[in-house]
Amino acid sequence: MKRALCPGTFDPVTCGHLDIVERASGLFDEVVVAVALSPDKGGGPIFSVEERCGFIRDACSHLPNVSVRPFDSLLVDLARELDAKVIIKGLRAVTDFEREFQMAQLNYRLDRDIETMFIMSIPEYMYLSSSAVKEIAGFGGNVRGLVPDEVSDRLQDRLREGR
Ligand code: PNS
Numbered sequence: 001m002k003r004a005l006c007p008g009t010f011d012p013v014t015c016g017h018l019d020i021v022e023r024a025s026g027l028f029d030e031v032v033v034a035v036a037l038s039p040d041k042g043g044g045p046i047f048s049v050e051e052r053c054g055f056i057r058d059a060c061s062h063l064p065n066v067s068v069r070p071f072d073s074l075l076v077d078l079a080r081e082l083d084a085k086v087i088i089k090g091l092r093a094v095t096d097f098e099r100e101f102q103m104a105q106l107n108y109r110l111d112r113d114i115e116t117m118f119i120m121s122i123p124e125y126m127y128l129s130s131s132a133v134k135e136i137a138g139f140g141g142n143v144r145g146l147v148p149d150e151v152s153d154r155l156q157d158r159l160r161e162g163r
Contacts, residue, residue, distance in 0.1 A: 004028040004086040004117075007075050009038040010052045011045035012151045014133055016125030018059050020090035023119055025063045032082055033060070037072040042131065046158055059148045076111040084114070091118040092126050134159075 006021050010033075025031045035053050038045060045052065049070040060066040071078045079087060087107060089100055104116035121128075128146055137143050137155045144152050 001030065001083075002028045002086070003030040003032065003082060003084040004088050005032050005034050005075070005079055005082065005084045006088045007034040007036060007071075007078075008089075009036050009041050009045060009130070010056060011038070011041070011047055011130050012052060012133065012147055012155060013056050013059065014125070014128050014130055014147050015145070016090060016092070016121055016128040018056075018148070019122060019125060020088065020119050021056075021060060021066060022063060024088045025060075025066050028086070028088075029065060031063075031066045031088070032084060033066060033068045034071045034075070034078055035068065036075075037070060046134065047154075051154070055148060055151050055154075058150060074110065076107050076114055079114045080111065087114060087116045089116060089118055090121050092121040092128075 004024055006024055008017065010017060021031060021033055033056050035049055035056065037049050047055070053068045053070055056068045060068065075087065079085070091097065091100060100118065107114060107116055133143050133146055134155070138159050143155065147155070
């Protein structure tokens with residue numbers, strides 16, 4: 001059984017993330033999307049970890065070998081607990097490389113039995129990030145097609161509530 005982890009903060013999940021998860025699901029027997037609590041990232045996520053997991057579960061309901069769970073630990077500890085030998089990350093442009101390279105090296109230093117593998121983003125989603133989506137939605141811009149429709153609806157509500 002080849003199990004892979006797709007970790008991230010996913011605040012919120014984008015169509016770019018979902019494309020990576022779907023492609024990973026075709027390569028591994030099982031893919032676990034691991035949603036980090038990340039309470040400190042960027043001033044704190046706008047969606048709770050339960051909400052973030054729920055969005056991904058709904059969007060991946062057609063993928064029977066994909067499951068979603070929250071985590072609040074070292075990623076390599078979760079990988080060991082789940083017996084996952086591979087961490088999958090999406091790579092967009094070179095701007096991602098430095099941070100991803102650092103995380104991959106640190107995770108390798110922490111556990112040499114766990115490999116990080118990268119899936120290149122398709123050109124359509126190269127420019128897409130959760131923070132850009134939040135910024136666009138925050139100014140009332142249209143994010144349909146960049147995130148699942150459910151996320152787009154909830155994003156507008158959440159940002160209105162926050163005003
Ligand atoms: O969505 P992101 O910001 O790319 O996700 C980063 C994440 C959650 C994968 C990373 O911060 C992480 O693995 N956090 C868990 C803590 C950990 O293991 N840190 C050491 C490796 S950098």
